[in-house]
Amino acid sequence: MFQKDYIPTWLTLFLAIGIVIEFYFSINSLFILAVGDALFVLLILSWFYDQKRLIPSKNYFLISMLIFILIGIISVKIKTKDHRIDPVSAHRERKIFFSIDKILKESTYYHRFEAIILQIDSKKAKERILVRFLKDSLERPLPEVDDVFYTSAVLKTIDPPLNPYQFNYKAYLKTKQIFYQLRLNPEEVLKLNYRRNTLKGISHRIRKKINSALKRYHFTEEELSVINALLLGQRQNIDKELFEDYKNAGAVHILAISGLHIGIILFLLNFLLKPIEFLKRGKLIKLLLIIFLLWSFAFLAGLSASVVRAVSMFTAIAIGLFSNRKLSLINALVLSMFFLLLFHPFYLFDAGFQLSYLAVFFIITLQPFLIKIWHPRSKIIYYFWQLFTVSISAQIGVLPLSLYYFHRFPGLFFVSGMVIIPFLGLILGLGILVIILALLNILPDFIAISYGYLIDLMNRFISFISHQEGFIFYDISFSFVLMLLFYISLFFGLKLMIKRSFRNIIYFLL
Known part of the structure; x- marks a missing residue:
């Protein structure tokens, strides 16, 4: 069957x-x-x-x-099954001990965090909640990952959207198993002298040291925020206007560590560690070393869901490359999805999860056919043609889902992709070198200045592309049924291309 x-x-x-x-x-x-x-x-x-x-x-x-x-x-x-807060009694004042798990982007009036309830009244718990600390005029130290607090407050349900066309933050948090929130004044909270020691907390403290080291080299706040997004998986400090520019240019995925970044790092590691292949069982040693370094990078980036997904996916791809079979590559990709969903089923409803896997799947399956359309003699032109076909394959794969979720299409996405992606490997590789040298306090000023200029140049280019309003299409109506039909057509088209039946492809197109 x-x-x-x-x-x-x-x-x-x-x-x-x-x-x-x-x-x-x-x-x-x-x-x-x-x-x-x-x-x-x-x-x-x-x-x-x-x-x-x-x-x-x-x-x-x-x-x-x-x-x-x-x-x-x-x-x-x-x-x-671990949902232990009684909905009936949730709306009365409770004695709550909670720990900060993740720092979120702040809003106009609140500092926002994801937290874990450790104890509620006299009962131990393990409930994820949203915590909002009201901003005040006093410059108090902000909570950090693993900090533990005590408060006596009322747990409230997440607010639904005010209108049917607004982003449903309540539904989004449901996929992360977050059903309640705390809105707190700083005076209502007692920070305990006890601090947990989780992997996320250790990673947060390492990133804090990295940022302290980088600040000694006079990077601007905007440059630092982009470095944190590209290399450390933290984009909560990115300026709202700059973030909007990346969205309008169709390059917002560059600011979130995803399959693109991990794929480039895998490519760099595969190239740099190639001499190991000459050793006895060198290919296996290289594979194990690549997997170790990928997961070390995931740890440094905070082990967020998107980073874990991307590293899991490319760990499977690295194993598929080791077996040197295209079908093994696809099966490895699918198996990584299987095990991620088995242990984290709510990933299925995450837009980042869906977009990442669709992009990589279409790159693996569609790009080899597109690359054969034209084979320029110049190696430089062929290199850019490869990048173009990769970008087009990924965009075809994610386009229906992007239109369904965001109702926006940046028409110049391929321009920003063609310009930035060829240099993203340089930006990531040089960025890792800058971080290592800064931590050792031996980063030459000319390298720091050059890297800052490179980041600034990328931001300026993105800003220029984003202001070409005529190429940005807003408010595109794209229903779930239309999206489904679009993907059914794409998969049938791919199947016909794989079978290499020219007559069937013509029938399909007609």
């Missing part, structure tokens, strides 16, 4: 279906238990039946499909 080579894809699809079912409908646990027992018995019976056949029966695949849908449902159940 299913081709063996595509089994990981089907299993991941069934897992995702189960996650969606449980997220929207919340299936009764007893029903899940009964169905699970029945499927287990059917699977055993089907296995004994198939021993007499050369190929598995359709029933075996059908049962497997239902089992993986059930696994998807159970994975969501497991992730939601």
Whole structure:
């Protein structure tokens, strides 16, 4: 029924279906238990039946499909079972101990954080909440990751959007299992002398040292904010106007560590560590070293969901490259998605997760066909042609989803991509060198000045592109059904291209 080579894809699809079912409908646990027992018995019976056949029966695949849908449902159940705050009593004043887990971008009136409740009244808890500290005129030290606080306050539900066309922040936080918030004045909170020691906290303190080292070399606030976004995964300090320029230029993905950054780092590591291949079992040693360095970078960037996703994805791709088979590359990508969803099912509803995997999938599958359209003799022209086809492949893959979520299309995205992406490897590589030398206090001034100028030049170019208003299309109506039809057409088109049937492609286009 299913081709063996595509089994990981089907299993991941069934897992995702189960996650969606449980997220929207919340299936009764007893029903899940009964169905699970029945499927287990059917699977055993089907296995004994198939021993007499050369190929598995359709029933075996059908049962497997239902089992993986059930696994998807159970994975969501497991992730939601720790929700320990009683909704009925949540709206009375509680004695709460909480720890800062993540620093968010501040709003006009509040400093915002994601936090974890450690204890509520006399009960231990592990509930994620949103915390808003009201800004005041006193320059108090801001809370940092792993700081622990005590307050007596009322937990409130997340506010819904004021109008139906506004971004639904409440629904977004639901996918992160955040249902409650605290709005606090600084006077209402007591900071304890105790501090937790989590990996995120250690990473935060390392980044703080890096920023202190960089400030000695007179980088501007704007340059520092971009360096933090590109290399340390922290973009909460980026100026609102600059961030909007990157959005309008179709280059906002550059400011968030994603598959693009990790892919470039993987390429750089693959090139720099190539001499190791000459050693005995050199390729395996190089692979293990690449995986270690990728995850070290993820740790430095704060182990945020987007960074963990990107590094997981490119760890799988590195393994696929090691096996040197295109199909292994696709299966490795799909398997990374499978295990991420298995342990973090709510990633499925994250726009960054969806966009990252679609972009990489279309680069792997579509770009090899586009590159064959033209083969210029000049190596320089061919290099830029490769970059153009990569950019176009990724944009085709994410376009329907981007229109559905953001209703905006930056027409000059390929211009910003063609100019910045060729130099992004230089910006990332030189940036890592700048950080290392700054920490050692041996960074030459001319390198610091040159790097600051490079960042400033990139920002100026992005600003120029973003102000070409005639090429930015706003308020594009793109429904979920239209998006689905668009992707169905794309996948059928890809399938025909893979089969290399010219006649079928013509029929498809007509």
